[in-house]
Amino acid sequence: MIRALTAGNLNAYRSLWLHGLSADPSAFLLTAAEAVATADSALVAKLSAGEVIGAFDSEALVGFVALRRGGPERMRHMADVGPLYVHPSARRRGLARALLDAAVDAALQMGVLQLELCVDSQNLGAQVLYQACGFEQIGLRPRSVIVDGVARNDLLMLRQLDA
Numbered sequence: 001m002i003r004a005l006t007a008g009n010l011n012a013y014r015s016l017w018l019h020g021l022s023a024d025p026s027a028f029l030l031t032a033a034e035a036v037a038t039a040d041s042a043l044v045a046k047l048s049a050g051e052v053i054g055a056f057d058s059e060a061l062v063g064f065v066a067l068r069r070g071g072p073e074r075m076r077h078m079a080d081v082g083p084l085y086v087h088p089s090a091r092r093r094g095l096a097r098a099l100l101d102a103a104v105d106a107a108l109q110m111g112v113l114q115l116e117l118c119v120d121s122q123n124l125g126a127q128v129l130y131q132a133c134g135f136e137q138i139g140l141r142p143r144s145v146i147v148d149g150v151a152r153n154d155l156l157m158l159r160q161l162d163a
């Protein structure tokens with residue numbers, strides 16, 4: 001089942017987020033230490049705002065994607081997608097694709113015209129997924145993040161929802 005998470009999913013969300021940060025650190029912007037230091041209140045605010053969509057296997061949260069609309073009025077037509085994470089035990093069953101489809105539906109309901117995301121230039125699996133979901137590369141940001149002292153590049157990808 002795919003649905004927006006609520007404050008009631010706080011513990012499951014934090015647990016899966018921390019798992020992802022440890023298993024696939026380059027797929028996230030924050031470090032594990034920063035995530036651990038993030039207050040419950042900040043996560044509750046994010047969940048209560050409907051900014052995270054979850055994928056469930058029976059009752060267990062096994063995946064999530066975040067969707068954040070631009071804040072300033074002149075950027076309200078766009079939203080950032082990510083992080084996107086699916087637990088290794090639930091991969092290649094179409095959950096990430098379903099999460100992205102749900103993010104697109106949510107964005108359309110908000111009147112958002114385009115979705116943007118960053119993906120590590122070496123994360124070929126995620127790039128195949130995003131392309132299959134209609135995202136196109138619009139650029140490359142060199143030294144986008146520095147992970148454990150190593151600079152990594154990000155592809156910038158965009159999907160126009162009214163195209």
Ligand SMILES: CC(C)(COP(=O)(O)OP(=O)(O)OC[C@H]1O[C@@H](n2cnc3c(N)ncnc32)[C@H](O)[C@@H]1OP(=O)(O)O)[C@@H](O)C(=O)NCCC(=O)NCCS
Nearest residue numbers: 024027084085086091092093094095096097125126128129
């Ligand atoms: C990338 C990720 C979210 C994919 O999740 P998933 O639920 O396994 O993806 P799906 O089953 O929905 O895949 C849909 C399609 O995307 C492509 N795809 C997904 N993962 C892929 C991989 N590792 N290698 C190649 N293609 C892949 C395939 O075309 C797949 O269709 P198929 O299974 O019929 O071949 C998951 O592997 C993950 O969480 N990885 C670690 C975190 C990460 O990289 N997040 C993205 C950061 S921007």
